[in-house]
Amino acid sequence: MFKPEITIHSDDPRVQEFLERIENGEKIEVDDWMPDDYRLQLIKLIAMHGISEIMGAFPEKEWVPKAPTLKRKLSLMAKVQDEVGHGQLLIRVAEDLMHPLGKTREDLIEDLFSGRLKFHNVFHMPAPSWADAALIGWLVDGAAIVTQKMLAHTSYAPYARALKRIILEERFHAYHGEDMVIALGDGTEQQREMMQDALNRWWPALLMFFGPPENGEIKSNQEINIRYKIRSKTNEELRQEFLDKYVPQIRALGLEVPDDNIYYDETKKQWVYTHPDYTYLRDVIAKNQGPRSQNRLNLRKIGFDNNEWVREALLHNQKAIS
Amino acid sequence: MVKKYNTPEEAKQDQQYLDTLKELIFQLADDDLLISHRGSEWLGLAPHIEEDVAYSSITQNTMGHAAMLYELLEELGVGKADDLAHLRKPEEYRNARLVERVNGTGDYKENPDYDFGYAIIRNYAYELFKKIRLEALQQSSFVPLADTARKIKREQYYHLYHWEVWIDQLAHSTDEAQKRLNNAIQKTWEDVASLFDLGPKGDQIVEYGLLESGEMLKKKFMDQFKAKMENSGLIWPGEPQPLSETGREGRHSEEFVDALNHLSEVYKMDPQASW
Numbered sequence: 001m002f003k004p005e006i007t008i009h010s011d012d013p014r015v016q017e018f019l020e021r022i023e024n025g026e027k028i029e030v031d032d033w034m035p036d037d038y039r040l041q042l043i044k045l046i047a048m049h050g051i052s053e054i055m056g057a058f059p060e061k062e063w064v065p066k067a068p069t070l071k072r073k074l075s076l077m078a079k080v081q082d083e084v085g086h087g088q089l090l091i092r093v094a095e096d097l098m099h100p101l102g103k104t105r106e107d108l109i110e111d112l113f114s115g116r117l118k119f120h121n122v123f124h125m126p127a128p129s130w131a132d133a134a135l136i137g138w139l140v141d142g143a144a145i146v147t148q149k150m151l152a153h154t155s156y157a158p159y160a161r162a163l164k165r166i167i168l169e170e171r172f173h174a175y176h177g178e179d180m181v182i183a184l185g186d187g188t189e190q191q192r193e194m195m196q197d198a199l200n201r202w203w204p205a206l207l208m209f210f211g212p213p214e215n216g217e218i219k220s221n222q223e224i225n226i227r228y229k230i231r232s233k234t235n236e237e238l239r240q241e242f243l244d245k246y247v248p249q250i251r252a253l254g255l256e257v258p259d260d261n262i263y264y265d266e267t268k269k270q271w272v273y274t275h276p277d278y279t280y281l282r283d284v285i286a287k288n289q290g291p292r293s294q295n296r297l298n299l300r301k302i303g304f305d306n307n308e309w310v311r312e313a314l315l316h317n318q319k320a321i322s
Numbered sequence: 323m324v325k326k327y328n329t330p331e332e333a334k335q336d337q338q339y340l341d342t343l344k345e346l347i348f349q350l351a352d353d354d355l356l357i358s359h360r361g362s363e364w365l366g367l368a369p370h371i372e373e374d375v376a377y378s379s380i381t382q383n384t385m386g387h388a389a390m391l392y393e394l395l396e397e398l399g400v401g402k403a404d405d406l407a408h409l410r411k412p413e414e415y416r417n418a419r420l421v422e423r424v425n426g427t428g429d430y431k432e433n434p435d436y437d438f439g440y441a442i443i444r445n446y447a448y449e450l451f452k453k454i455r456l457e458a459l460q461q462s463s464f465v466p467l468a469d470t471a472r473k474i475k476r477e478q479y480y481h482l483y484h485w486e487v488w489i490d491q492l493a494h495s496t497d498e499a500q501k502r503l504n505n506a507i508q509k510t511w512e513d514v515a516s517l518f519d520l521g522p523k524g525d526q527i528v529e530y531g532l533l534e535s536g537e538m539l540k541k542k543f544m545d546q547f548k549a550k551m552e553n554s555g556l557i558w559p560g561e562p563q564p565l566s567e568t569g570r571e572g573r574h575s576e577e578f579v580d581a582l583n584h585l586s587e588v589y590k591m592d593p594q595a596s597w
């Protein structure tokens with residue numbers, strides 16, 4: 001295994017120079033020299049982001065064949081296709097970073113199957129009704145936009161560029177999700193109930209989306225992120241942004257935020273709310289034991305195993321050429 | 323010279339023509355609906371990420387084609403496009419057997435055991451047929467249908483090309499790939515004749531100049547399919563068996579009924595509601 005030696009704490013003069021570049025707001029390109037822990041942190045972040053886009057296709061995919069109207073069938077297909085495209089784009093960025101370590105895309109897939117590479121907590125959750133598909137499009141994509149907007153200022157230029165492209169498409173996703181949610185929210189009794197149920201079901205996962213709050217304690221891995229300007233905001237700051245944006249919208253739709261204690265503290269200028277059980281992230285989701293974790297990993301695995309002959313055939317052709 | 327009908331209104335003046343036209347458009351729309359439904363079940367299961375993106379783009383275009391055709395039926399006063407796509411009884415659907423077949427065994431959400439070889443060959447066969455049919459439809463006596471065919475054809479060109487490239491890549495690679503493609507051809511051949519059947523109003527469809535005959539479509543298809551197999555070193559299976567019953571008459575498999583239940587499950591909860 002690759003052990004990072006040149007890190008933020010080492011006295012290698014190149015690290016100081018690198019940190020100065022970062023301080024000056026310069027962007028780092030793939031072939032620039034970079035400390036090992038910068039590289040590893042980026043690989044971890046971008047690989048997880050990429051694989052989450054791909055795994056994120058599964059909960060929505062469940063509803064693609066069943067989408068109620070021709071229009072919804074088309075827009076949901078387009079949306080899921082975009083997500084897989086995002087995964088493709090990001091995995092390429094991660095591949096370039098992994099190249100000097102002699103690792104490839106296949107290693108990422110294997111890490112996913114073995115549980116070393118995590119995919120995002122929201123995609124471990126069940127999506128039992130059509131309203132879940134609507135809610136994912138609206139609020140999971142909404143939460144993703146909050147995070148991605150922050151990450152678009154990241155110091156690593158290829159990631160920032162990929163994110164700018166992705167965010168353009170995410171705007172359409174948010175519109176597509178909102179449109180589905182409005183149809184249900186303004187719909188029949190049955191539709192409104194479906195929608196509220198889905199919101200109740202997803203609320204804790206949406207809050208967890210941003211990770212546990214820091215409560216003033218910054219972990220080493222966040223220190224790396226912030227000093228290297230990989231990211232610029234804390235989990236809690238992002239969650240507050242999300243609540244700022246969506247709590248009023250949820251209420252405007254006549255839906256109820258499923259938290260009796262939530263309110264906006266005018267003096268502190270922030271939301272006070274019931275925290276979800278973050279230990280669930282560590283003890284259940286991170287171990288791939290969420291309600292649909294195994295099912296979705298299994299789908300990926302089936303796809304991978306069943307098509308082994310195709311990959312072999314393509315490899316055979318490559319060898320024949322070279 | 324066959325008479326041209328320039329607008330839905332003109333077609334509606336002639337009841338016999340209208341009935342024949344409806345029958346044909348249902349065949350076209352239902353074919354696209356079902357093959358696209360099968361494509362949507364493949365999402366996330368393709369051999370690599372790039373293929374997932376490409377295949378789902380084809381699936382999406384094809385659903386778009388189905389939507390255009392149901393809208394044409396709506397303009398002809400047959401009913402609301404979404405009702406036509408989702409609410410008819412199984413025996414009212416007019417798609418060919420080939421497009422309704424399952425992708426493999428297992429449920430798409432739980433344990434899909436799908437065969438990409440069959441996906442390649444079935445889709446290639448369908449898209450080749452669709453190209454030939456679209457070319458003929460461009461001369462259709464119903465002008466709005468000829469226009470729609472032209473529009474669809476512009477996208478459809480890439481679909482056919484996509485599956486051709488897969489055949490080119492795999493046919494000359496490993497023995498296993500070759501074997502799988504040959505098996506898939508055999509399997510496709512069980513249903514291939516269903517494509518050329520124009521259904522109970524087949525004669526009128528041809529007489530009214532709506533589309534050329536099933537025999538013509540078949541001949542063109544067989545010539546091109548055979549050439550492709552021969553160039554690829556795959557086994558040409560010869561003349562397909564004639565059909566005992568046909569999807570164009572509304573006779574479908576169990577697999578079809580399952581597919582229909584899936585694709586209409588949500589809409590049927592409340593067809594009056596806005597979704």
Ligand SMILES: [Fe+2]
Binds near residue numbers: 082086166
């Ligand atoms: Fe995305």
Ligand SMILES: [Fe+2]
Binds near residue numbers: 141
């Ligand atoms: Fe998205």
